[in-house]
Amino acid sequence: MYFPFIFDITMLILVPGLIFAAYAQGKVSSTYNRYLRVPNTRGLTGAQTARHILDRNGMTQVNIELVGGKLTDHYDPRKRVLRLSNEVFNGRSVAAVGIAAHEVGHAIQHQQAYGPLKIRNAIVPVVNLASKAAWVLFFIGFFFQVTGFMDLGILFFSGSVIFNLVTLPVEFNASRRAVVQLADNGLVLSDERVGVKKVLDAAALTYVAALLMSFLQLIRLIALRGSRD
Incomplete structure (x- = not known):
């Protein structure tokens, strides 16, 4: 019996992305x-770093909250809340101030209606729904040889690729804003700025990896679709 979602030759397409x-x-x-x-x-x-930058940019209404987990830091544009993990919220390290400033960068993007962020926020609900439906549709289409379902599944999954593509400029821009804000406000020294940049550049690689994986997965679905012709 053939199990394309457990293992098949097209899984090799994903190897570069996994590495x-x-x-x-x-x-x-x-x-x-x-x-x-x-x-x-x-x-x-x-937390102090984030509060300082927020206030200096006129965002006194943005609250800062402690959130559980590690590297779970994020900005919630719906509630206008900055959530920082314990190591960042209470930490006094170069990594802590860099990550906190990065999340404030997203808050500044929101305040200034940064285009890519607006697009990403707008498509999140649609992409979440489409990505879940994509696998179900493709699975049904593949096993019952209904090409229309497979094509619809591929179309829906392409939304994930678009989302990850739009995410890149959002994240890179937030990191650039973070470095500038830390420097302009005198919150880090020049050598510490180098450390901050290294932390944020490393974090950015995960978003590049997500884009690569989604693109390769899309290629794999297209290859599986072709095997049914």
Whole structure:
């Protein structure tokens, strides 16, 4: 019996993406842990850093909350809340201030109606629904040889590729804003700025990996679709 979603020759298409994803994850972990042990000269916590930058940019209404987990930091545009993990919220490391500033970068994007962020936020609900339906439709179409279902599944899954593509400029821009804000507000020294950039550049690799994996998965679905012709 043929099980295309367990293993088949098209799984080899994903190998480059899996290798790069493993590299990206390892790079993030090693770089983050390295600069988590390096204290910032001003002795600021991530929460204090975020509050300072937010206030300096006229966003006193944006609250900062503690969230569980590791590297779970994010900005919620719906509630206008910045959520920081414990190591960032209470940490006084170079990594903590860098990540906190990056998340504030997203808040600044929101305030300034940054185009790519608006697009990403707008398509999130549609992409979430479409990506879940994509596999069901393709699975049904593949086993029952209904090409229309397979094509619809591929179309729906392409939304994930588009989402990951739009995410790249959003994340890169937030990192650039973070470095600028930290420097302009005198929150880090020049050598600490180098460390911040290394942490954020490493984190950015995970988004590149996500885009690569979604693109390769799309190619795999197209290959599986072709095998049914």
